[in-house]
Amino acid sequence: MGLDRPLVIATRNQGKILEFKSLLKDFDIEIKSLDDFGPLPEIEEDGQTFEDNAVKKARFTARILGLPALADDSGLVVKALGGLPGVYSARYAGDHADDAANNRKLLEAMKGIRNREASFVCVIAIAVPRGPALIYEGTCDGLIAEEMRGNNGFGYDPLFYYPPLGKTFAEMSAEDKNRVSHRGKAMAELRQEFDKVLIWLHQRLEEEPF
Numbered sequence: 001m002g003l004d005r006p007l008v009i010a011t012r013n014q015g016k017i018l019e020f021k022s023l024l025k026d027f028d029i030e031i032k033s034l035d036d037f038g039p040l041p042e043i044e045e046d047g048q049t050f051e052d053n054a055v056k057k058a059r060f061t062a063r064i065l066g067l068p069a070l071a072d073d074s075g076l077v078v079k080a081l082g083g084l085p086g087v088y089s090a091r092y093a094g095d096h097a098d099d100a101a102n103n104r105k106l107l108e109a110m111k112g113i114r115n116r117e118a119s120f121v122c123v124i125a126i127a128v129p130r131g132p133a134l135i136y137e138g139t140c141d142g143l144i145a146e147e148m149r150g151n152n153g154f155g156y157d158p159l160f161y162y163p164p165l166g167k168t169f170a171e172m173s174a175e176d177k178n179r180v181s182h183r184g185k186a187m188a189e190l191r192q193e194f195d196k197v198l199i200w201l202h203q204r205l206e207e208e209p210f
């Protein structure tokens with residue numbers, strides 16, 4: 001079963017867009033991202049949890065575009081930093097911080113700290129213009145590296161060392177990262193029941209004009 005309208009990935013983060021397109025490539029649905037639409041009001045990510053923010057992004061996008069939307073709220077939870085940067089991961093080094101600035105700040109904060117344990121967390125929400133949202137979650141445990149390594153991926157990938165493969169996420173191929181990552185795991189859960197999700201979307205969208 002396919003879908004008679006596109007599913008909008010509610011992000012402009014190019015790293016996420018690439019990963020979702022690859023993770024959903026086997027399904028008969030058209031994928032769009034916010035980049036396929038004109039300017040849209042910014043969504044304030046003021047939730048206390050990844051789930052709050054994911055639902056907020058998915059709902060708002062579905063409502064303003066009148067289309068089903070999938071949002072991802074994710075981040076890096078570092079044990080020795082009391083869970084930071086957590087929900088603040090995208091703006092750890094300031095409101096308009098880029099990946100390089102966030103990585104520098106993290107390395108600085110971790111200087112001299114022996115316990116390097118960290119987890120990537122990803123919460124995915126799927127919403128339609130009206131009604132409830134579906135939630136999927138994935139986590140991946142690793143260590144904060146002492147220095148940046150690798151050029152693939154995005155965000156904190158060069159600093160996230162994954163012991164089972166002996167590499168940082170930025171040293172892995174996209175396929176390897178998707179197999180073990182927080183996003184890959186959340187999507188594996190979703191993919192397992194994607195046929196049912198499509199039926200749910202059909203039912204919820206029946207009354208929505210297209």
Ligand code: ITT
Pocket residue numbers: 010011012013016045072073074075076089090102120153154155156157169181183
């Ligand atoms: P959207 O809200 O538009 O989706 P964003 O980049 O602001 O884009 P988040 O609010 O979910 O996304 O912030 C997540 C941040 O956590 C992201 O900017 C990265 O810095 C980091 N992050 C999440 N997943 C990651 C991954 O797979 N690899 C590296 N860093 C990741």
